[in-house]
Amino acid sequence: MKPVQDLERAAEAGLQRVKAQEDVEEAEVFVSQNGTLLTRLNYTSHIPSNGVEEPKSVENLGVGVRAVFRGAHGRTNGFGSESSDISLAAIDEALRKAREGAVADPDFVSLPRPRPAELPSLAEYHDERLMNISAGDLVEAGWRTVEGALDVFESSEELLGLASGDRARLADLGLILGGDVTMLQERMAIASTSMPKAQSDQSTLVMSFITAMIESQAAKGGGCVVGTDLETNFSEAGRQAARGAIASVGGRRVTDGDYDVVFGPQAITDIFHHLVIPGLNLELFYAGATPFLGKFGQQIAAKGLQVYDEGADRGLAASKRITCEGLPTGRTELINDGMLIGLLSNDYEFQRILRDKNAPQKLGTDPAQHQLALAPRNGFRFGRGGGRHFDAPPGVSATNVVIGHANGETREDLIGKVRNGLYIGRIWYTYPVNGFSTGDFTCTVIGDSFIIRDGKLAEPIRPNTLRINHNTHKVLQNVIGVTAQRQGTILWAADQIVYAPEVAVRAVRFTEIAGYMETV
Amino acid sequence: MPTKVGLEFVDRAREIAKDIVTGDAAKLPGMRECDVRVEIGVGKGAVSENGNVKRAGEDYGFSLGVHALAGNGTLASGYAGKQLGTADTDRFHAVVREAIETAHARAVASASAKRRVQGRFGALGKSIASLEWAPVRIDQKTIPATYHIDPQSVSLAKVQEATLEASRLVSGLESSIVYNVVGASTSVIRELFVGSEGIDIDNTYAQTEAIVFVVARGPSGNLEFYDSLGHQRGWEILESGVRSGPIQDPGLLDFARQLGNDATQTAAAPPMKTTDGPVTVVVDPHFAALVAHEIIGHPSELDRALKYETAYAGRSWFLKRPGEDMRGKQVGSPKLTAFSDPTIEGFGHYLYDHEGTPAKRAYHIRNGVYEEFVNNRQTAALFGVEPNGSCRATDATFVPLIRMSNTTIAPGSDDPARIMKEVDHGYYISGHRIPSIAESRENFRISAMKVYEIRNGELGQLYRDGGVMADTKDFFMSIDAVGTDWRLYAVPNCGKGQPMQAKRMSNGGPTIRGRAVVTGASA
Secondary structure, rough: OHHHHHHHHHHHHHHHHOOOOOEEEEEEEEEEEEEEEEEEEEEEEOOOEEEOOOOEEEEEOOOOOEEEEEEEEEEEOOOEEEEEEHHHHHHHHHHHHHHHEEEOOOOOOOOOOOOOOOOOOOOOOHHHHHHOOOOHHHHHHHHHHHHHHHHHHHHHHHHOOOOOOOOOHHHHHOOEEEEEEEEEEEEEEEEOOOOOOOOOEEEEEEEEEEHHHHHHHOEEEEEEEEEEOOOHHHHHHHHHHHHHHOOOOOEEOOOOEEEEEOOOOOHHHHHHHHHHHOOOEEHHHHHHOOOOOOOOOOEEOOOOOEEEEEEOOOOOOOOOOOOOOOOOOOOOEEEEEEEOOEOOOOOOHHHHHHHOOOOHHHHOHHHHHHHHOOOOOOOEEEOOOOOOOOOOOOEOOOOEEEEOOEEEEEOHHHHHHHHHHHHHHEEEEEEEOOOOHHEEEEEEEEEEEEEEEEEEEEEEEEEEEEEEEEEEHHHHHHHHEEOOOOOOEEEOOOOOOEEEEEEEEEEEEEEEEEEEHOOO | OOOOOOOHHHHHHHHHHHHHOHHHHHHHHOOOEEEEEEEEEEEEEEEEEEOEEEEEEEEEEEEEEEEEOOOOOOOEEEEEEEEOOHHHHHHHHHHHHHHOOOOOHHHHHHHHHHHHHHOOOOHHOOOOOOOOOOOOOOOOEEEHHHHHHHHHHHHHHHHHHHHHHHHHHHHHHOOOEEEEEEEEEEEEEEEEEOOOOOOEEEEEEEEEEEEEEEOOOOOOOEEEEEEEEEEEEHHHHHHOOEEOOOOEOOOOHHHHHHHHHHHHHHHOOOOOOOOOOEEEEEEHHHHHHHHHHHHHHHHEEEHOOOOOOOOOOOOOOOEEEEOOEEEEOOOOOOOOOEEEEOOOOOOOOOOOOOOEEEOOOOEEEEEOOOOOEEOOHHHHHOOOOOOOOOOOOOOOOOOOOOOOOOOEOOOOOOOHHHHHHHHHHHHHHEEEEEEEEOOOOEEEEEEEEEEEEHOOOOOOOOEEOEEEEEHHHHHHOOOEEEEEEOEEEEEEEEEEEEEEEEEEEEEEEEEEEEEEEEEEOOO
C-alpha cells in the first residue's frame, strides 16, 4: 500500500492540473487504494475439504475526476477515472474521459461544499499492521477460525453422545464450517475546488462471518466478529457458530400461524439491511420507491425505537473520518421514538431534493425545513465487497447502523414478555418480494432459533422449515421491546455494519414449509 | 508513454503469461499448477432518468488474476487479483510475476497451516485433504466475437441518445409513471486463460445490455418494475432486437414501452390475496426463467451441493450427503427437463470456462429424473465425475466459481394456448419479479409482475403484488403441461461468492402448468 501522504499529494497536484483547464468550472480529484483480503472457509467432516479455500485478494489503485465544464452547450458535468496510476498522466486521462462523457444534468447544482461548522473528528484509527499484512498472517486468520470451531466440536459432550461416545465417529455427524475472514485496507484522498485543501483518510476493517452445521441433525448456528485490527478475535466467530449449531440439535417443526417473536441480532440486521435501511435512502424518496414515502416526521415505528447511522465513532468498526465526497462523517438520526426524523444522503441527492417541486409530497414535509436531518453524511464509493473506489461516483451508503430503544431491556425480559412464541435468531433471503414500496417481505428461518414457552427458550426450531410472509411496517409498528445490549453484525455482501439488539415483535406471520424434506 | 490499453494488448499479454507460467512459475517450490487470466474490455454506457441524461462514459477495464495450487506434500491453493491500467502495460511481465509469487506464497502458507491443523485434530482432522484439480483436455484456441454492429464503432452520443429516447418515451406514456431510469451499454471483452499444463484460450465476445426501471402510482400505492435486455452481440440488439431461436427480444424502445405500460396497468389493479392452498397456475416463459435459475440452476451447482456455500448462497436438496444424492431419482414430473448449455447462443455463452475447461451441455433434470450438477475441476475430482466447464468469474480479479450459463427448462410438446384453455379456474403468472428461496432451494416464493385469474380457459381480472409459493418437489411433480414456446432471457446480476460476484447469464423456459399457492400482499 502506498502511504496516504502520496495519495494526498496526488490529489492536490491533480486538482491543480484540472482546474488550470480553461473549460473547467469546478473539479474534484479522488485518489484511492484498496485491498480486499479474504480467506474463505470450507470444512466438512464427512466430505474431503480444504478447510481453508484459496486465501485471496483483490487490489486496486487509481484516480477519479469529477468536473463541471463550461461549453458551447452550457454547463455540463462528467466523471472519468484511470486505474493503477496516480500520476498527472492518469489525471489527464481521467479528465479526458470526464470531458467526453459530460452531460447537462438539470438536477446537478455543484460539487460538494463543506459546511464551515463541521469538521472531521476521527484520526489515526486504522491498524498499520493490517495495511501491510503478510501471506502467513492472512492464512492464519482463516485457519484460527476453523480451529476455533473444531475445538468446540471436538470437546462437546453433546456431540460425543450423538456419536455414541466414540470420538472417531464424530466426523460421521456431518460437521460443516463455512464462511470467511475478510480484511479491508482502504486509503483515499480528495481535493476539490470547493475545499480549502486536500483531505485524506485511511481505515482498516476486519470481519468474520461463519456458519456451522451438524448436518445429520439439521442443526445450524452462526457467528460473526467485526473489528478494525489484527487483534480481532477471529476464532471467536468459529466458536460462536459451533456452539450455536450444538444448541440447535433436536430441532422441531412449527405449524403455520401468527406468533409473537423475539428476533436475534442477525435477524434484525437482515431485516434492516434488506428492507429498512434502503427505504431510508433519500434517493428512494426521490424515486417514489420507499415504503416510507410521505412519512418524514411521522410515526413509522413503535414508540421508543431509535435508529441512527454513526459514521464517526472510533468504537464502531465501519467508521470513517470523511465521506468519499470529502465531507465529515457523523451521526444521522433516522428514527427517534418511532418517528422518521432523518435520511441517508449524499450531496447530489441533498441538493436535488431541496429543488424538487414534488419533494413535499415525496417526503411529507418541506425539505428546506429539515436540512440538518438530510445532510450529506453518507456519500461513499463503496462496493465490490469493500473499498472506496476511485472508478465510481459517490452513491449513498450507511456506515454503522445502531438500533436501540429509549428503555432497553434484558434478553430475559423480552423472552418473558413474549411468554409463548418464537425466538428467531437467523433468517435468510429477506427480500421485499412485492417491491420496496409495499413493505411486503418474505424470508426463511435458517438457524439459531427456538420455541419460547412460558417465558423461556425451549426446543430449537428445525432450520429451513419456516417461511415468514410479512410486512416491514407491521414489524416496525409492532415492536414491544428491545434489549439494551447490541451486537455488531454483518451480512453477506453488505456494506454497512449493523449494531443490532434483540427485538420483540407482536404477531409475525409464519408458514411451515418443505415437509417432504423429512423423507427425502 | 506506456502502451494504451486496448483489446490488442492481449496478444502481448498472451506471450508474456505463457512465458512466465511455463517458465519461472513452474520452478517455484512446490508449485503444482498455476494459471493466469487477463481480461480487457472496452465499452461505453449511459444512463437517463425521467427524460434527462444523467451519466455517460467510455472506458476500458483491465484485470489480472492468478490461481496457484502448491505445497510440499500437502496441497493448497492461493489467489491474487488486481485491477490494472495503462501504467501496467510496459511493466506487465513484472506485474504477472509478482501476482504469481503472491498467489504461490498464499498457497504454500495455507498448505503448511493445513498440515498443522490436520495433525492437531484427530478424527476431525482426517477430512482436511489436498484437493486436486481434475485433468482437462489441453486446448489452444482463439475465439472471435460475433456482432453486426461493432460496439467499438458506436459513438457515445448514440448510446446517450438511445437511453434518452427510451426514458422520454416511458415518461410520456401515462401520468401515473412517477419515475424511470434507462441504462444501456455496449462493449467488447477479450479474456485470456493461460495454464501451466499448456491450456491457452483467447476468447473475445461482444456484450450489449440495457436495464429499465419504472415506478408507477396506483390506488394501492406505488409499484416498481424493472427488467433487462442483454446478449453477447453488438449494438444491433438494442436498435432492432433479437430474433434467434429462443431469444426473441424487442429493441430497447419497444422493451421500455412495454415495461412502462405493464407498470401503469398493474399499478392500477387490486392487490392479489393469497390463496388458501395450492391452485392451478400457468406460468409464462419469463416467470419460468426465474424458476429455472433459482430452483434448478442454483441447487445444481456442485460447490453448493458439497456445502461450500453453507454460509452464503446455501446448500442443495439435490445432494443430502455423500452417497445420498438425487441423481437417478425422480424429482419432478416426466414432463420436466432442464439443462445448462454454455455452447448455445445466449448471455451465458462460452466455449471454455475460466479454468480452461471445454464447455458442454449438462442435463440437470431429464424427464423428471435428476442427472447432473455443474462443476469445476476441484469438485469434479472430489465427486468422481468429468469437469463440465462451468467455472466462471465476473472478471479476472476474482476467483472463478461454479456458475450457471444458459440454464433453462427445456421446451415441451404442449400448445401454450391449450395449456391455458384447459384450465377451468386458476391463475396466469406473468413475468418474474423478486425471488426468495429456502436455503437448500427446497421451497420458494417468487413474485410476478402480473397475475391474472383464469376462468374457463380465459384471462380474467388482473392483480398486482402476486406471485407463487411452493415446496420445490411438490411443484415439480405437479407439472402436467410444458409448452413449445421456449424463450431465453438475459439475467444480468446473479450474485455469488465472497467478495460478491455479479454474473451475467441466460435463463429460460416455456409456458408451464402446475400447482402452487398464489401469494398476495401482506400489508
